[in-house]
């Protein structure tokens with residue numbers, strides 16, 4: 663077995679007396695589509711924030727591509743290939759689709775966001791960044807929309823742009839935090855298909871509370887409950903686990 667691309671060791675986050683994440687040991691293999699699920703308050707978002715670097719753990723470590731990244735801020739993790747989903751609010755609505763993607767590509771290479779005007783002036787001379795941007799737009803199905811302002815995009819294309827922005831940072835692994843929250847069933851299906859289509863060659867960790875949604879797409883599922891790992895395995899194994907049924911449905915058959 664190869665070394666895991668992402669590993670956590672005894673990862674713990676306490677808020678006062680509350681242990682939100684409790685000694686979590688995760689190992690995600692290269693190329694895997696892993697989902698991290700759990701009922702409300704299980705510690706999913708806190709775990710996501712510990713993995714991206716938005717929060718520091720009380721104790722425990724995060725190792726990515728063999729390197730201990732526990733003390734690194736978010737942008738340095740992105741530079742090392744640990745990408746994360748951005749919300750629509752991180753799309754710059756005053757810029758075109760191409761400029762948004764190029765900005766993300768440039769920021770990932772330079773390790774931080776520069777003032778937009780400075781970036782746009784300099785980036786026009788960076789042929790490799792421009793080529794990379796075109797490849798990402800093509801891959802995301804947005805090449806024909808590159809010159810459109812981001813704020814006039816239709817809903818589906820906005821989701822494409824968010825994913826293109828993640829792809830622009832050229833991640834080995836992408837962390838997705840409830841990417842379909844608030845969507846209709848149809849929008850959810852389209853977004854999951856898009857993730858599958860555009861990011862299928864990356865390692866993925868999807869944080870999600872909808873257990874049915876992850877069944878179709880995951881290679882393996884880790885179930886969190888009260889901050890700790892309750893179960894882990896293939897979708898079939900997890901869905902049949904009595905502890906998981908108890909945690910989700912309180913022992914009542916769904």
Ligand SMILES: Nc1ncnc2c1ncn2[C@@H]1O[C@H](COP(=O)(O)OP(=O)(O)OP(=O)(O)O)[C@@H](O)[C@H]1O
Nearest residue numbers: 677680682700701702703704705706707708709871
């Ligand atoms: N900044 C904070 N300060 C204090 N408590 C917090 C903080 N963030 C989260 N918590 C608590 O930690 C626990 C885990 O919360 P978290 O948001 O990680 O769970 P979750 O699984 O993402 O839940 P949900 O599905 O409802 O979003 C909860 O009891 C929550 O109230």
